[in-house]
Amino acid sequence: MTNTKIVSVSGGEGPYNNIIKALSRLDLSPFAGKKILIKPNCGREMKSCGSVNTHPQAVAAVIDAVKNAGAASIAIGESPILGVNTLNAFELSGIAAVANEREVPLIDMDKRKPVTKPVSNGRILDSLKFCADIFDFDYIVSVPVAKAHMHTQVTLGIKNMKGCLWRHEKVRLHQLQYKEGTSFPEKTLDTAISDLAYLLLPNLTVVDGYLGMEGLGPSSGDAKQSDFAVASFHPLAADMVAAELMGFALDEIHHLRIIKERGIDSVSDTHIIPENYLGFKMEYKRSPSKIDIAFPDVIVHQGNACSACLSTTLLFLKRFAAELGDYVLPDGKLHVALGKDIPDGAPAGTIYIGNCTKRDSGSGLFISGCPPVASRIFTSITGSEPESNEP
Numbered sequence: 001m002t003n004t005k006i007v008s009v010s011g012g013e014g015p016y017n018n019i020i021k022a023l024s025r026l027d028l029s030p031f032a033g034k035k036i037l038i039k040p041n042c043g044r045e046m047k048s049c050g051s052v053n054t055h056p057q058a059v060a061a062v063i064d065a066v067k068n069a070g071a072a073s074i075a076i077g078e079s080p081i082l083g084v085n086t087l088n089a090f091e092l093s094g095i096a097a098v099a100n101e102r103e104v105p106l107i108d109m110d111k112r113k114p115v116t117k118p119v120s121n122g123r124i125l126d127s128l129k130f131c132a133d134i135f136d137f138d139y140i141v142s143v144p145v146a147k148a149h150m151h152t153q154v155t156l157g158i159k160n161m162k163g164c165l166w167r168h169e170k171v172r173l174h175q176l177q178y179k180e181g182t183s184f185p186e187k188t189l190d191t192a193i194s195d196l197a198y199l200l201l202p203n204l205t206v207v208d209g210y211l212g213m214e215g216l217g218p219s220s221g222d223a224k225q226s227d228f229a230v231a232s233f234h235p236l237a238a239d240m241v242a243a244e245l246m247g248f249a250l251d252e253i254h255h256l257r258i259i260k261e262r263g264i265d266s267v268s269d270t271h272i273i274p275e276n277y278l279g280f281k282m283e284y285k286r287s288p289s290k291i292d293i294a295f296p297d298v299i300v301h302q303g304n305a306c307s308a309c310l311s312t313t314l315l316f317l318k319r320f321a322a323e324l325g326d327y328v329l330p331d332g333k334l335h336v337a338l339g340k341d342i343p344d345g346a347p348a349g350t351i352y353i354g355n356c357t358k359r360d361s362g363s364g365l366f367i368s369g370c371p372p373v374a375s376r377i378f379t380s381i382t383g384s385e386p387e388s389n390e391p
Contacts (some may be wrong), residue, residue, distance in 0.1 A: 227280075
């Protein structure tokens with residue numbers, strides 16, 4: 001049985017021990033003498049141990065396992081959403097402390113030079129711009145936290161590679177249109193992720209499912225203590241098993257289905273250990289397809305908004321929607337708009353969030369930023385500071 005066909009699952013023992021146990025069933029000897037990049041999900045400046053960002057003890061476990069395998073060097077890298085300070089995100093998440101204890105350097109990918117790679121057989125992309133440094137490593141280990149996601153249903157190891165793209169390139173993946181003369185039923189983002197997979201898949205995936213996120217993911221959902229870990233050298237199989245443990249079917253997760261159908265990666269002959277792995281299954285609530293489903297007193301006028309503005313709008317509404325009764329329009333609804341192609345029909349008095357909305361904001365309140373933080377949106381609307389000092 002080849003190592004690449006094994007998917008190792010463990011659970012019930014906390015973020016560190018789950019991962020140590022899952023990795024103990026894999027042969028990590030290929031890492032001996034090699035340069036290893038660990039890519040967690042740490043895209044937001046949030047004080048949390050898991051849920052929004054990968055749990056620091058999950059990262060600690062991966063570092064320790066890779067060190068014990070004899071890696072020549074290890075680094076941790078991230079390119080977060082726009083407006084986020086990478087090193088501050090590492091600090092707030094607890095990952096910086098873990099890295100410092102183990103003398104592992106942190107890489108702010110957005111501060112490094114970019115490199116553009118052609119996508120010769122892309123369905124929607126002709127090229128992608130990456131942090132050039134990632135190609136200096138022998139192996140990339142993707143360490144996502146298990147989360148539901150408004151755009152892609154889940155975000156796991158393969159989608160986590162989107163955080164290796166350089167700066168604004170991540171936003172571009174949310175603003176694409178199919179090439180002239182081509183048409184596919186899936187969202188353009190799902191197809192773009194499959195194009196990304198042609199160029200970059202993780203060599204090892206380690207899913208931190210200790211404290212995941214359900215509902216309004218990827219940043220405004222609810223914490224879900226599911227206490228599992230998944231590890232595999234087979235990225236598609238790892239993501240499919242993790243999604244199954246979250247209660248999702250493959251047909252729900254279009255970017256994974258497309259990757260399988262295009263033959264970018266395979267799940268044939270996969271062997272899942274242990275056989276009773278579904279004993280760790282914990283059903284996650286799905287993300288609503290539209291923001292205003294979750295907030296019935298809010299109408300959202302959305303046109304190709306990126307995940308950064310969607311996430312900050314979700315966070316803003318989750319924290320402040322109940323306090324904005326004085327700012328509703330005559331229909332009794334709070335109207336907000338976001339994205340670069342806002343459809344017609346947004347009434348006067350609509351709140352326009354983010355730089356992309358400026359050209360459409362003549363009759364409303366424009367709030368600049370890419371994206372503006374939730375507290376700034378509140379202050380711009382009300383003229384007062386929020387009671388809490390969260391971002």
